[in-house]
Amino acid sequence: MEDGSTSGDVPPGPWGLSIQYDDAVDLPAPTVRPVNPVLPDTVTMLEHAPSGGRVYIVGTVHLGEKSQEDVAATIRTVKPDSVMLELCTERLDILTVDEDEARRALSPLSELNRKHFHILAQQLGVAQAFRVFWALKQSGQHAKNLGISGSDMRTAFREAANLPNCTVLLGDRPQSITHQRTYGALTLWEYIRHLWIAVRDLCVHWNISQDDVEKLKTSAFLEADAARMSAACPTVQRAIVHERDVVMAEGLKWFLAQPVMTTEGPRSRVMVGVVGMAHVAGIQRAWNRPSLSQNEQKNLFTIPPTAKWRERAPVVVKVSWLLLCGYITSRGGRFLANLVR
Incomplete structure (x- = not known):
């Protein structure tokens, strides 16, 4: 077993933000922490050799109850010093959503019809209205069947609040940068193919159930889906998945390199990371590679020139x-x- 102790504030990383709970100091500090904890099969443990720290990465889907249970069980068992979320400052509102109220608000969206599409088209244009219309309808359908997206992150946020001095860290790249790196540089042909795939997937996953959600977490599905997207839209797959894998892996390494200061001196940090299952394999691949240089980090946050055809x-x-x-x-x-x- 491993001695527990009180952690201090963690300075924000190169793209992270720390959130410290002021009321957590009133809770009893953990006295022991299991060395080889029994955890859900969706958890992957990575060791950080330079610091001696380690992180337990929980692969989730952002809808449904099973991922919430996995996240809660992992945090309660590991009792981490820090919890890293696949979020950025632009998506902080996900953590404070009232799920019951949001579900009541979003469910009627599944009933949107042609009249609503015409209104959107007048405001946004036909192409943008098409994407927004079907995204809203799918959000409403999923809200009726599965709940509100981001439930895994909200569970991690609540569980971290119940631990003494546990710091919540945001480890993802800003959403606006990811969006611009994804769609700004697409060729016309890639844009058409991506739009077709998006429409097809909307139809396939329209009335998805909890059992269907669990199938999305299997390695066979994830590998096949990654191969399909890489072949059809390599620019989209690179910006939305591969680059963010590297960003989160680098962020975790940086956070783990910050020791926990105790009355007996510094000790290695123990973390839990909560990320979408599609990112776990990529984080593992990036883990054993040399850390990025400052120029390489900067490149991941640089917005490329807009493709000429879009202008x-x-x-x-x-x-x-x-x-x-x-x-x-x-x-x-x-x-x-x-x-x-």
Whole structure:
């Protein structure tokens, strides 16, 4: 067994943020911590040789009850000094969502119809309205069947609050940067393929059940899905999955390198990381590689130039629409002229 002790504040990492619970000092500190804890099979333990610390990564899906149970069991058993979440400062509101209220609010979205689509199209344009419309409908359907996305993160946040001086850390890249690195550099062909895959997946996973959610966590499914996305949309897969794997692995290494200060001196840090199951294998691959240089870290947060076709697309759409209207008017005029004759 391992002696427990009180941890101090952890300074924010290169892309992380620490959240310290002021009321946690009133709780009793753990006296022991298991060396070889019995944990759910969704947990992967990684050791950080330079510091002697270790992290227990819980692979989750962001919907459903089983992942919540795995997260809660792991944190209660390990009693970590810090908990790292697959979140960024732009998504902090996920942690404070009232799930019952949100479920009542989102469930009616599954009933959106053509009238609502037309309203969105007038406000956003047809292409953007299409994506938003189906995303809203799917969110409503999932809210009815499974609950609100992010339940695993909220569970980790609550469990960490119940531990003395446990610090919550945000280890993901800002969502806005990921979005711009994903879609800003897509070629026209990649954009079309990505849109097609997104629509197809919406149809396949429309009425997903809890059993279906658990199947998404299997290694066979994850490997097949990663291979499919890498072949169809390598830019999307690289920005949304591979780059964020590296960001979170580097963040975990940085956090583990910060020792816990105790009355008996510094000791190695023990952490729990809560990430989507699709990121676990990539974090493992990045774990044993040399740490990134400052330039390599900077590159992961650099927004690439926007693809030229996206700058020209609005003009092309408008010109195409005018040409189509002109063609229809011309054909209609000829038809009327023939009728008059």
